[in-house]
Amino acid sequence: MNGISRRKLLAGGLGGAAGLVTADRLARRYGLIPPDGGGIYGPGETLTYAAQRLLTRHSMAREFARSQISNPPFANEVAPMGEVFHRLQKEAFAGWRLAVDGMVARPASFALDQLRGFPRRSQITHLACEEGWSYIAEWTGVPLAYILKITGALPQARYVVYRSIQSDWWDSVDMADALHPQTILAMWMNGGPLPVEFGGPLRLRVPRQLGYKSVKYITGLTVTDNLKRFGKGLGSASPEGGYAWYAGI
Amino acid sequence: MSYNPPMTAALGARHSALVRVTHWITALAFVALLVTGGEILLSHPRFYWGETGNVLTRPLFQLPLPSSRDMVVTGYGYVLPDQNGWSRYLHFEAAWVAVLTGLVYVISGLMGGHFRRNLLPGRGYPFWTVEDAQSYSVLQRTAYLLVVFVLFPLVVWTGLAMSPAMASVFPAAVAVLGGQQSARTIHFFVSILLAIFLLIHVAMVWIAGFRARVGAMITGRAGAGMERV
Numbered sequence: 001m002n003g004i005s006r007r008k009l010l011a012g013g014l015g016g017a018a019g020l021v022t023a024d025r026l027a028r029r030y031g032l033i034p035p036d037g038g039g040i041y042g043p044g045e046t047l048t049y050a051a052q053r054l055l056t057r058h059s060m061a062r063e064f065a066r067s068q069i070s071n072p073p074f075a076n077e078v079a080p081m082g083e084v085f086h087r088l089q090k091e092a093f094a095g096w097r098l099a100v101d102g103m104v105a106r107p108a109s110f111a112l113d114q115l116r117g118f119p120r121r122s123q124i125t126h127l128a129c130e131e132g133w134s135y136i137a138e139w140t141g142v143p144l145a146y147i148l149k150i151t152g153a154l155p156q157a158r159y160v161v162y163r164s165i166q167s168d169w170w171d172s173v174d175m176a177d178a179l180h181p182q183t184i185l186a187m188w189m190n191g192g193p194l195p196v197e198f199g200g201p202l203r204l205r206v207p208r209q210l211g212y213k214s215v216k217y218i219t220g221l222t223v224t225d226n227l228k229r230f231g232k233g234l235g236s237a238s239p240e241g242g243y244a245w246y247a248g249i
Numbered sequence: 250m251s252y253n254p255p256m257t258a259a260l261g262a263r264h265s266a267l268v269r270v271t272h273w274i275t276a277l278a279f280v281a282l283l284v285t286g287g288e289i290l291l292s293h294p295r296f297y298w299g300e301t302g303n304v305l306t307r308p309l310f311q312l313p314l315p316s317s318r319d320m321v322v323t324g325y326g327y328v329l330p331d332q333n334g335w336s337r338y339l340h341f342e343a344a345w346v347a348v349l350t351g352l353v354y355v356i357s358g359l360m361g362g363h364f365r366r367n368l369l370p371g372r373g374y375p376f377w378t379v380e381d382a383q384s385y386s387v388l389q390r391t392a393y394l395l396v397v398f399v400l401f402p403l404v405v406w407t408g409l410a411m412s413p414a415m416a417s418v419f420p421a422a423v424a425v426l427g428g429q430q431s432a433r434t435i436h437f438f439v440s441i442l443l444a445i446f447l448l449i450h451v452a453m454v455w456i457a458g459f460r461a462r463v464g465a466m467i468t469g470r471a472g473a474g475m476e477r478v
Contacts, residue, residue, distance in 0.1 A: 006266055008266075008267075009266050009267065009270065040342075041335075041338035041339065041342050043342065043345070044338065044339075044341050044342025044343075044344075044345050044346075045338065045341070045342070047345045048341055048345070052412075052414045052415065055414075055415075055418045056414050056417055056418055059414075059417040059418045060417055061413060061416070061417045062416055062417065062420050062423070064300070068300065068301075070301050070303075070306075072305055074303035074304065074305050076320075077319075077320060126300060126301070126413065126416075126429065128411070128413055128429060129293075130292075130333065130337065131292040131293045131318060131333070132289070132290070132292060132293035132295075132433060133293055133295075133302060133303035133304065134300070134301045134302060134303065134429060134430065135301050135303055136300060136301050207413065208413050208414045208417050209413060209414065210413060241334060242333075242334025242335055242338075243333070243334045243337065244337065244338060244341075248412060248413060248414025248415070249341065249411065249412040249413070249414065249415075
């Protein structure tokens with residue numbers, strides 16, 4: 001009996017290994033391996049990203065009633081803003097620009113006023129920090145998909161890299177999140193202009209992921225098919241600081 | 250101590266190879282989950298009920314622990330070093346290991362009659378005993394079934410309910426729990442229950458004969474290690 005179960009176990013192990021190799025090949029083909037999918041935590045990250053990508057391709061983040069908006073919302077600490085930011089702030093961000101480049105047919109640079117004139121989407125969503133706290137707010141802004149449409153993102157594009165005016169903050173999302181209707185460049189919050197402590201004048205909101213993917217003070221977007229060229233090639237500044245690139249958890 | 254061959258010896262091992270392998274993988278994954286879960290908790294040792302909660306809202310309770318974030322007022326005069334990065338990576342990886350191992354254990358246990366034979370409480374078994382060389386008592390059987398079929402699924406469910414991506418696919422699974430902060434609070438309490446189970450489990454193994462019981466879970470032989478005691 002012991003011999004049989006041991007043989008079964010061995011066969012199961014070999015079958016499992018063959019299954020893993022096949023799964024790895026399929027995951028690579030369908031882009032289900034995250035950019036930080038190497039190293040000892042790679043298998044766990046890959047399983048999470050692949051499983052959630054297959055499940056969430058078209059799912060919508062929960063939206064809440066106006067009565068559920070957190071009052072007051074909680075503004076996380078931000079690093080001191082640089083001189084450039086303060087200069088822009090003095091002129092009510094009239095000089096703030098969003099540069100769009102990379103794999104787009106028409107690279108562009110939009111002033112905040114132009115962005116304000118684009119079609120808007122409003123949504124009351126939950127923002128959860130990896131630390132454990134959360135709040136609900138209404139966010140309004142232009143869908144990232146609209147910016148990608150008017151700049152002509154190429155069909156080969158696989159990721160959108162976004163950068164903050166804070167030079168050590170940059171991140172990226174795959175096209176599933178970049179083209180998702182709830183992924184917006186937020187300029188308003190709870191009916192007013194987006195306050196600086198919440199990322200104003202321009203913050204990317206990715207409501208199907210944890211708060212740290214919603215980078216504040218966005219100044220640039222780069223559309224790409226390869227994240228290897230950015231930073232250490234892990235997809236964002238987060239894995240360089242030890243945090244997962246994919247934060248759908 | 251005399252060694253009496255157990256009745257089950259004729260039927261084979263005290264623990265099947267599958268039970269032994271899944272037991273130790275789960276043990277390793279669970280210790281990793283406990284340690285990293287504790288570390289993640291330190292960044293915000295406050296708990297809430299409902300959908301939202303932060304330092305501006307009233308908590309359900311706050312643990313008397315120092316925090317790894319300076320915005321949480323703890324009463325301690327210092328802030329712990331932040332180890333959330335690797336803790337989170339390892340927590341989710343260990344969760345996958347525990348879930349996949351658990352699935353193998355439960356499916357094979359249901360098909361092979363392991364639960365019916367070894368864990369279903371019945372009239373023939375003593376209500377309480379720490380001697381488990383041959384079979385488990387009713388209390389032990391109930392505890393194991395509770396862990397496998399109630400606490401473990403609940404800790405996975407409440408863990409997944411904290412995920413904004415999973416909440417977008419199964420919003421009802423979050424609503425039933427009362428919200429994402431409620432899910433976090435329940436996750437904490439279920440983890441405490443699992444940790445208590447682990448403590449009692451190890452204590453009972455100790456009382457029943459540490460070398461013999463651990464030996465049985467490694468080699469499968471009921472009296473393993475006994476010879477040398």
